[in-house]
Amino acid sequence: MALSIKNYSSTIKALSLFNGFTESEKEALIKDGYIQNYPRDHYLFHHSDSLNFFYIICDGIVKLFRTNIDGNEKTIDILTAGNTICKIEIFERSEVHTASAVAIKDTVVMKLPKTWLTENAKKSNTFALNLLWAIAKKYSSKEIEVEQQATMSAPQLVSCFLQKLCSLHNFELRDFELPYSKALIASRLGIEVETFSRTLAKLRDNGIIVNGSHVCIKDLAAAHDYACDHCFDEENCPTHQFLVKNLLRK
Amino acid sequence: MALSIKNYSSTIKALSLFNGFTESEKEALIKDGYIQNYPRDHYLFHHSDSLNFFYIICDGIVKLFRTNIDGNEKTIDILTAGNTICKIEIFERSEVHTASAVAIKDTVVMKLPKTWLTENAKKSNTFALNLLWAIAKKYSSKEIEVEQQATMSAPQLVSCFLQKLCSLHNFELRDFELPYSKALIASRLGIEVETFSRTLAKLRDNGIIVNGSHVCIKDLAAAHDYACDHCFDEENCPTHQFLVKNLLRK
DNA sequence: CGACACTTTGAAGACGATCAACGCCGGTGG
DNA sequence: CCACCGGCGTTGATCGTCTTCAAAGTGTCG
Numbered sequence: 001m002a003l004s005i006k007n008y009s010s011t012i013k014a015l016s017l018f019n020g021f022t023e024s025e026k027e028a029l030i031k032d033g034y035i036q037n038y039p040r041d042h043y044l045f046h047h048s049d050s051l052n053f054f055y056i057i058c059d060g061i062v063k064l065f066r067t068n069i070d071g072n073e074k075t076i077d078i079l080t081a082g083n084t085i086c087k088i089e090i091f092e093r094s095e096v097h098t099a100s101a102v103a104i105k106d107t108v109v110m111k112l113p114k115t116w117l118t119e120n121a122k123k124s125n126t127f128a129l130n131l132l133w134a135i136a137k138k139y140s141s142k143e144i145e146v147e148q149q150a151t152m153s154a155p156q157l158v159s160c161f162l163q164k165l166c167s168l169h170n171f172e173l174r175d176f177e178l179p180y181s182k183a184l185i186a187s188r189l190g191i192e193v194e195t196f197s198r199t200l201a202k203l204r205d206n207g208i209i210v211n212g213s214h215v216c217i218k219d220l221a222a223a224h225d226y227a228c229d230h231c232f233d234e235e236n237c238p239t240h241q242f243l244v245k246n247l248l249r250k
Numbered sequence: 251m252a253l254s255i256k257n258y259s260s261t262i263k264a265l266s267l268f269n270g271f272t273e274s275e276k277e278a279l280i281k282d283g284y285i286q287n288y289p290r291d292h293y294l295f296h297h298s299d300s301l302n303f304f305y306i307i308c309d310g311i312v313k314l315f316r317t318n319i320d321g322n323e324k325t326i327d328i329l330t331a332g333n334t335i336c337k338i339e340i341f342e343r344s345e346v347h348t349a350s351a352v353a354i355k356d357t358v359v360m361k362l363p364k365t366w367l368t369e370n371a372k373k374s375n376t377f378a379l380n381l382l383w384a385i386a387k388k389y390s391s392k393e394i395e396v397e398q399q400a401t402m403s404a405p406q407l408v409s410c411f412l413q414k415l416c417s418l419h420n421f422e423l424r425d426f427e428l429p430y431s432k433a434l435i436a437s438r439l440g441i442e443v444e445t446f447s448r449t450l451a452k453l454r455d456n457g458i459i460v461n462g463s464h465v466c467i468k469d470l471a472a473a474h475d476y477a478c479d480h481c482f483d484e485e486n487c488p489t490h491q492f493l494v495k496n497l498l499r500k
Numbered sequence: 501c502g503a504c505a506c507t508t509t510g511a512a513g514a515c516g517a518t519c520a521a522c523g524c525c526g527g528t529g530g
Numbered sequence: 531c532c533a534c535c536g537g538c539g540t541t542g543a544t545c546g547t548c549t550t551c552a553a554a555g556t557g558t559c560g
Contacts, residue, residue: 066397074397091386098390121379128378129371135382136341139389140348146396147316147324150440154548182507190400195548197508212507212557404516432539445516447540462539 005035005110008058011081012110015056016134020126029120033110038062044085044101044109051097053111055085060107061180065187066099075187078104078180088135090114091121104180149190155206157189158199162208166217178213255285255360258308261331262360265306266384270376279370283360288312294335294351294359301347303361305335310357311430315437316349325437328354328430338385340364341371354430399440405456407439408449412458416467428463 012018012033013026021029035058038044044055047066057079064077064085076099079085085101121128148157169176178185186196200210207218262268262283263276271279285308288294294305297316307329314327314335326349329335335351371378398407419426428435436446450460457468 072401074400076393076397088386088389091382092390093383121382122375125372125375125378128375128382132341132371132378132382132385133343135385135389136338139338139385139392140342142389142392142396143326146392146399147326149396149400150324151318151322181505192549193507194509194550198548201508442517443539444518444541448516451540 008035008108011058012056015082017130019130030110032116033112035108035110038103038107038109040103040105042103045097047097047100049097051086051089051094052114054087054090054114054117056110057081057083058108058110061104062101062107063104063184064099064101073187078184078188087117087131090117104184154191154195154199155202158196159203159208161185161189162215162217174217176215178215258285258358258360261308262306265332267380269380280360282366283362285358285360288353288357288359290353290355292353295347297347297350299347301336301339301344302364304337304340304364304367306360307331307333308358308360311354312351312357313354313434314349314351323437328434328438337367337381340367354434404441404445404449405452408446409453409458411435411439412465412467424467426465428465
């Protein structure tokens with residue numbers, strides 16, 4: 001895997017963090033970043049390691065998680081190309097990592113010293129505002145996540161998840177492959193693998209057919225109704241949003 | 251209730267949002283805010299109302315919540331004097347409120363137009379950085395909340411909640427009164443009132459005695475062990491933090 | 501082919517939600 | 531002053547869902 005910055009500069013420059021900057025300003029901003037490769041199952045950092053870097057994922061998949069004393073793991077987030085890691089911890093002025101990060105498959109990241117983030121936020125108001133927006137967005141999605149976990153049943157959660165995946169890949173393409181293992185998905189959704197597996201069987205009756213890692217959503221509207229029959233807020237339900245934007249507008 | 255800004259200016263000026271500003275700068279910043287009183291059970295705003303103001307709570311208690319189609323309510327947060335409302339929605343550039351806010355008891359707030367927040371963040375880097383910090387903190391505590399809700403049992407959640415309350419009031423004072431109704435607490439913890447009630451009975455065996463609205467934590471260490479036997483991360487467990495700061499340091 | 505990781509299926513159990521009834525208390529009105 | 535009411539909290543019984551433990555099945559890669 002070529003570790004030249006050039007291979008990934010377009011991904012990096014597309015970050016919302018760099019909105020409002022000219023091409024040359026972007027170049028200058030990231031010129032001190034260095035590209036690093038993390039093979040599958042390697043850790044970017046462990047919980048309670050000292051916090052030194054801001055990470056931009058250029059390629060691959062990273063799992064962010066916490067482990068408690070009993071060895072139970074809770075997946076906080078699954079991050080892919082274009083996502084960043086640690087911006088919030090850095091602004092919270094934490095000295096150590098509060099979670100662990102591991103590469104789920106071979107992953108390329110750009111690493112920047114944590115001061116890079118704070119200094120640029122101090123120097124550039126545009127940068128600070130971009131950060132504000134990014135963190136605000138992240139907070140909102142976390143809040144929605146809490147709500148859904150609290151109010152939706154396992155089948156609804158899974159259905160919602162699959163529909164979001166579908167929308168990410170391409171709305172027209174109702175056939176797609178699961179991007180990561182079922183164990184990881186279950187962990188992300190906060191349910192056990194067994195429950196996840198059983199849930200997929202149930203969803204067959206609701207127009208969502210999963211065979212191995214192949215997913216086919218037969219009846220999107222029905223699947224949505226099923227997922228969202230308790231949703232608080234159509235405006236803010238990701239599934240609703242997705243439907244409105246992609247399906248209903250046609 | 252006197253609605254003069256003077257009665258509340260010390261509360262307002264103490265906000266972390268104003269860190270790094272001189273007294274006179276603070277005065278200038280809040281001079282356009284107006285103070286408004288919301289009696290008990292009155293709404294500050296409803297879900298999907300248009301989002302126009304940033305709120306600073308000067309006195310009282312506000313419940314932030316969402317209601318779904320079935321009328322089920324999920325309490326997102328309970329806010330008191332010194333807390334602010336809507337900063338995240340404003341930076342997320344939302345046009346409407348994504349939640350409802352109601353006064354739990356007579357409440358006094360300072361209202362500022364939403365542009366006040368965005369304009370000051372643009373004008374002042376200090377202000378923007380203060381906001382970044384505040385939102386980052388809020389995100390972290392939300393993340394911890396998700397984790398706890400996902401991994402802790404009802405008795406653990408309740409125990410944790412009561413211990414946090416205890417630390418807020420005054421560590422030495424292991425006797426205190428519940429600041430709001432049991433129904434509100436249960437809703438905040440994401441459990442039903444019946445479960446909450448039954449849980450309090452169980453906690454009696456673990457050194458936490460609740461009679462009516464009077465709480466007495468007999469054995470703080472035991473209560474903590476009980477609450478946190480599955481905690482992910484002593485560094486970041488609020489209960490742990492509280493204990494380390496207040497108890498173990500002695 | 502066999503080893504291993506991943507997934508599925510089955511059965512039992514724990515936990516919290518729900519429905520229903522009751523107790524307690526403060527307030528209102530006769 | 532007492533009777534009634536409504537809000538709030540408790541207690542009991544039942545039910546559904548998810549977890550847990552155990553075992554078998556599937557696929558992949560050396």
